[in-house]
Amino acid sequence: GSTKSVSLSGSVFDQVLENGRAYANQCYYMPCDEQEQTRLAITHQCFMSILNGQRSFQTIPRSARRILDVGTGTGDWAIAVAERFPNAEVIATDITCFQPTNVPPNVFFEIDDAQEEWTYAEPFDFIHIRGLSGAFRDWTTVYKEAFKHLQSNGILEVADFDVVQMTEQIPDSYLSIYNGACRSAAERSGSSIGLDHMKKTTIEGAGFSFAKTRSFDVPLGTWASDPRKKVAGKMALISMLEGLEATSIRLLTQHSGFKPEDVRDLCEKVKEELMRPGVRPFVRCQFTTLINTSKKQTISEVVDIDLSRDEDSVTSLAIASSTASSVTAFAGINSSQKDQNAGRNEHLRSFRLEYPPRKTNDGASANGGNTPEYKGQTAPLGRASLFKPSTATKKETYQRITRLSRPSKVNGGQLGAIATGLAPEGEIVLFDAKTSGPMGPWVEARLSLGKSKEAADVDIIGLHDTEDSAPGTFAVAYSTDDEVYAFTTTLKQKTMPEPRLAYGEPLPDDLAGARNGPKFRSLRFITSHLLLLLQNRPNRKGADLLLLELSPSLQGKIRSRKRLHSGINSATALSVTHLPASAPSQPSQHVVAVAGQDTSISIFTLEHSQVPPFRSLKLRLYTLLRSVHPLQITSLSFSTFSPLPDAQRSTSPQYIKLASTSVKNTIVVHTFPLLPYPPPSSKSPRQRYVLKSPGRSESTSLPFSILISALTIAIGAFLLQAFTEIRGGTPGYLGAKGWVSQRVHDYIAVPHILGNAASISSILDHASTSSSNTQQQTTDTLSNIQASARDSPEQAKQAISSALDAASAAASELSDASQAYSLTAVSTISSAASAASSSMSSKYHHIRDLLSRHHHHRRHDSSGSADAIPHMLIRNDDEGNLKAGFHRVGQEGGNALKKFEELSRKEKEAWKERLQEAGVWAKEEGEKVLKGVFFGGAAAAVGEAVGRAVG
Numbered sequence: 001g002s003t004k005s006v007s008l009s010g011s012v013f014d015q016v017l018e019n020g021r022a023y024a025n026q027c028y029y030m031p032c033d034e035q036e037q038t039r040l041a042i043t044h045q046c047f048m049s050i051l052n053g054q055r056s057f058q059t060i061p062r063s064a065r066r067i068l069d070v071g072t073g074t075g076d077w078a079i080a081v082a083e084r085f086p087n088a089e090v091i092a093t094d095i096t097c098f099q100p101t102n103v104p105p106n107v108f109f110e111i112d113d114a115q116e117e118w119t120y121a122e123p124f125d126f127i128h129i130r131g132l133s134g135a136f137r138d139w140t141t142v143y144k145e146a147f148k149h150l151q152s153n154g155i156l157e158v159a160d161f162d163v164v165q166m167t168e169q170i171p172d173s174y175l176s177i178y179n180g181a182c183r184s185a186a187e188r189s190g191s192s193i194g195l196d197h198m199k200k201t202t203i204e205g206a207g208f209s210f211a212k213t214r215s216f217d218v219p220l221g222t223w224a225s226d227p228r229k230k231v232a233g234k235m236a237l238i239s240m241l242e243g244l245e246a247t248s249i250r251l252l253t254q255h256s257g258f259k260p261e262d263v264r265d266l267c268e269k270v271k272e273e274l275m276r277p278g279v280r281p282f283v284r285c286q287f288t289t290l291i292n293t294s295k296k297q298t299i300s301e302v303v304d305i306d307l308s309r310d311e312d313s314v315t316s317l318a319i320a321s322s323t324a325s326s327v328t329a330f331a332g333i334n335s336s337q338k339d340q341n342a343g344r345n346e347h348l349r350s351f352r353l354e355y356p357p358r359k360t361n362d363g364a365s366a367n368g369g370n371t372p373e374y375k376g377q378t379a380p381l382g383r384a385s386l387f388k389p390s391t392a393t394k395k396e397t398y399q400r401i402t403r404l405s406r407p408s409k410v411n412g413g414q415l416g417a418i419a420t421g422l423a424p425e426g427e428i429v430l431f432d433a434k435t436s437g438p439m440g441p442w443v444e445a446r447l448s449l450g451k452s453k454e455a456a457d458v459d460i461i462g463l464h465d466t467e468d469s470a471p472g473t474f475a476v477a478y479s480t481d482d483e484v485y486a487f488t489t490t491l492k493q494k495t496m497p498e499p500r501l502a503y504g505e506p507l508p509d510d511l512a513g514a515r516n517g518p519k520f521r522s523l524r525f526i527t528s529h530l531l532l533l534l535q536n537r538p539n540r541k542g543a544d545l546l547l548l549e550l551s552p553s554l555q556g557k558i559r560s561r562k563r564l565h566s567g568i569n570s571a572t573a574l575s576v577t578h579l580p581a582s583a584p585s586q587p588s589q590h591v592v593a594v595a596g597q598d599t600s601i602s603i604f605t606l607e608h609s610q611v612p613p614f615r616s617l618k619l620r621l622y623t624l625l626r627s628v629h630p631l632q633i634t635s636l637s638f639s640t641f642s643p644l645p646d647a648q649r650s651t652s653p654q655y656i657k658l659a660s661t662s663v664k665n666t667i668v669v670h671t672f673p674l675l676p677y678p679p680p681s682s683k684s685p686r687q688r689y690v691l692k693s694p695g696r697s698e699s700t701s702l703p704f705s706i707l708i709s710a711l712t713i714a715i716g717a718f719l720l721q722a723f724t725e726i727r728g729g730t731p732g733y734l735g736a737k738g739w740v741s742q743r744v745h746d747y748i749a750v751p752h753i754l755g756n757a758a759s760i761s762s763i764l765d766h767a768s769t770s771s772s773n774t775q776q777q778t779t780d781t782l783s784n785i786q787a788s789a790r791d792s793p794e795q796a797k798q799a800i801s802s803a804l805d806a807a808s809a810a811a812s813e814l815s816d817a818s819q820a821y822s823l824t825a826v827s828t829i830s831s832a833a834s835a836a837s838s839s840m841s842s843k844y845h846h847i848r849d850l851l852s853r854h855h856h857h858r859r860h861d862s863s864g865s866a867d868a869i870p871h872m873l874i875r876n877d878d879e880g881n882l883k884a885g886f887h888r889v890g891q892e893g894g895n896a897l898k899k900f901e902e903l904s905r906k907e908k909e910a911w912k913e914r915l916q917e918a919g920v921w922a923k924e925e926g927e928k929v930l931k932g933v934f935f936g937g938a939a940a941a942v943g944e945a946v947g948r949a950v951g
Contacts (some may be wrong), residue, residue: 019260024096029250039242047231057287064125069355071132075099081322118145130159137190144204150292162195162284174269185251198288208290215710303353310336318400326354332399340395347399350381386429396422405460413491415474418457426454445496463526475528479520486554488925502556522574534574543571562619568596577638577666589690595633601625607694629662873934897936
């Protein structure tokens with residue numbers, strides 16, 4: 001709305017007094033006095049009770065930065081939201097100001113009429129309108145202003161109460177008289193009360209294309225059996241009784257000819273009627289969520305799953321099947337902590353989720369007819385506890401992985417797999433994803449991984465593409481940190497086949513998890529004979545994609561390795577999608593997406609045959625998407641591409657989509673257009689779609705590259721030879737002098753070296769005679785530099801500088817020929833300077849070598865004797881230089897020496913800074929290499945021994 005922030009003084013608070021009540025202006029029918037403020041505070045608590053303590057029915061995004069509360073009243077909602085979202089700016093508006101002054105610093109109260117044009121400079125992420133039934137004459141205008149001032153995918157929530165009703169209607173009751181009189185008076189005033197402003201026609205007129213409505217019948221009083229409804233009912237009854245007169249007295253006296261005493265008398269009779277024993281009044285509370293989805297290629301929430309507040313969040317999710325209006329999903333959701341402690345953790349859930357029907361360009365639904373109203377309903381299908389009950393004292397096991405095979409009519413079923421996280425003993429369970437009954441029919445087989453072992457990832461593929469596989473046969477692969485296992489199974493097998501080690505070497509149980517080597521992050525089947533592995537290098541030094549070919553006996557062989565770009569220290573997520581060919585004999589393409597810890601996403605294409613042998617396997621980078629999310633990416637998911645029945649017909653552009661999520665609850669969707677292959681310009685029939693046109697195979701690309709390189713080198717050599725012949729630099733083997741005119745030749749030609757050797761020799765002889773003094777000076781200078789380097793680094797630097805200045809000055813005074821020797825002297829002196837500098841730093845390099853040897857002794861000594869291990873000492877000498885060397889226990893020669901681990905924190909930091917400045921230790925090496933090293937000052941006995949060791 002228009003920004004009209006005002007001080008808390010002046011005519012803003014000039015109120016209109018009527019019939020003993022105070023009003024903000026001459027129009028709005030609800031009062032704003034202290035009695036009304038008390039009622040509004042009770043109503044706020046009633047809404048909180050209905051929403052189980054939440055502040056809104058639709059979850060406010062955690063990323064929300066601007067929130068608007070229209071008609072804030074006492075400001076209770078705005079204050080609560082500002083406290084919940086301290087980083088968000090909360091603006092609360094009303095036509096009068098009676099809000100408290102002691103409020104959070106991020107909430108701002110403004111005087112504003114929402115019926116006027118809104119002039120906010122920045123859009124909002126969430127707009128809240130509550131309890132304003134009858135406040136506006138034109139709700140469509142208010143909705144349009146809200147629509148204009150919402151971010152793309154911003155949310156508008158409208159909440160209100162309907163008029164009071166009874167479970168059993170009483171003919172000619174005072175309540176019916178009261179309701180009818182108020183409705184008629186409101187209509188004569190130009191507005192309406194009740195829930196008319198939340199009708200679909202009113203909402204659609206503002207531009208919103210998505211609306212989700214939820215209604216609750218709130219009992220007035222304590223007659224409900226549900227304890228939670230009783231609490232809400234008490235507050236709703238008090239609010240309603242206090243609001244009877246507030247709602248009606250201005251409407252009925254101004255627009256229906258009632259006298260004030262008649263209105264109060266009617267209100268008292270309604271109260272008496274509602275308080276009679278056996279009467280069960282209630283009021284309908286409705287919430288409507290509107291999302292701005294006007295912009296194409298934007299993301300909007302269409303359905304959510306209502307979970308108990310005692311249950312855990314969703315830890316994994318997989319889609320089993322879909323129809324034109326819904327999908328079936330499996331999710332990992334832990335039961336309440338109470339149920340987990342009792343051994344009843346029903347962690348595997350299945351749901352049917354409805355979504356809006358697709359629309360054609362003319363607005364009709366894709367399946368014909370008008371688009372039905374979307375209600376955003378979810379239906380739970382089943383829940384089960386498939387993992388073995390945890391024996392740990394603290395129950396932390398959860399369903400970390402949920403993976404399903406692709407639905408297939410040919411393969412006769414769909415197999416699912418789930419894997420544990422934080423379990424005392426890792427476990428993988430296979431289940432039939434086509435069933436939704438209790439636990440018994442679900443479980444197909446289970447595999448125990450052993451204590452403290454867990455699956456890094458699991459994948460499944462149907463084997464319907466091979467002739468010797470029966471329907472319902474699947475290949476399953478899973479990885480631990482270091483190994484990859486695979487096996488085949490069938491539905492209804494009930495026993496887990498023995499997994500076969502496909503790649504890697506299993507470690508003994510006592511070393512499991514201790515190996516500091518590369519670790520597998522994810523794996524996906526490309527075909528039943530080809531696995532794609534995502535592996536992180538040790539110490540966050542990068543990540544690789546590996547292609548593992550599986551033999552019929554499930555033995556793996558690495559066929560290709562692709563390192564991700566240097567900016568990725570480790571990879572966090574992997575997703576693949578298949579772009580199939582029209583025939584199994586034709587090659588096909590997979591698209592691969594890899595997320596890095598730097599919030600980038602790398603997109604690759606993999607062209608391959610669909611059955612062995614795989615002659616050429618190469619991952620080709622398609623694009624690199626940088627800074628996709630504000631924080632680390634947690635998951636990636638490609639859309640499924642289904643090829644058209646007839647790829648040669650004229651079709652609209654085809655594409656695939658990639659969705660990614662982050663730890664900051666952000667979602668980004670990228671769209672990638674596909675290309676027909678072969679292209680339309682080709683005479684070959686179109687067979688498939690690809691993301692990137694296939695390149696030459698390795699067998700043909702290597703000879704082609706060699707041929708092009710050879711031609712380039714030959715042409716370059718030919719042109720260089722011709723140019724040097726024209727200049728006279730070489731004899732005329734090609735006869736290139738005749739290729740240009742005499743004028744051009746004279747302009748660029750110089751006598752070539754071979755033809756003028758005699759003249760050059762005479763010049764050098766003359767230079768040798770005239771520069772004998774320079775040679776003697778150079779010899780003396782070198783001796784001076786070497787002596788200075790031994791005595792003092794500073795003296796060496798001064799000697800080098802003086803020698804270079806003198807040599808350069810001498811060169812400038814000599815003839816051209818003599819300068820050759822003087823410049824040689826400058827070069828010689830420069831080399832000597834480098835040698836001296838190297839000598840000055842050799843001691844520091846020696847210290848680094850000693851540190852390495854010291855660390856080696858500590859790692860490999862097995863004698864267990866402290867005397868057997870030489871100890872290293874680092875100290876500052878009297879001139880502040882670092883000295884280091886080895887000595888035995890007992891040779892310390894004083895009590896001023898301390899091991900690194902015995903130093904105080906301040907001393908440790910000072911020594912580390914000194915070692916870093918000398919370049920002999922880096923922070924990345926850690927303090928481990930310094931453990932056991934003695935540090936001290938200039939102790940005489942040790943100083944001499946160490947001085948001899950270093951010197």
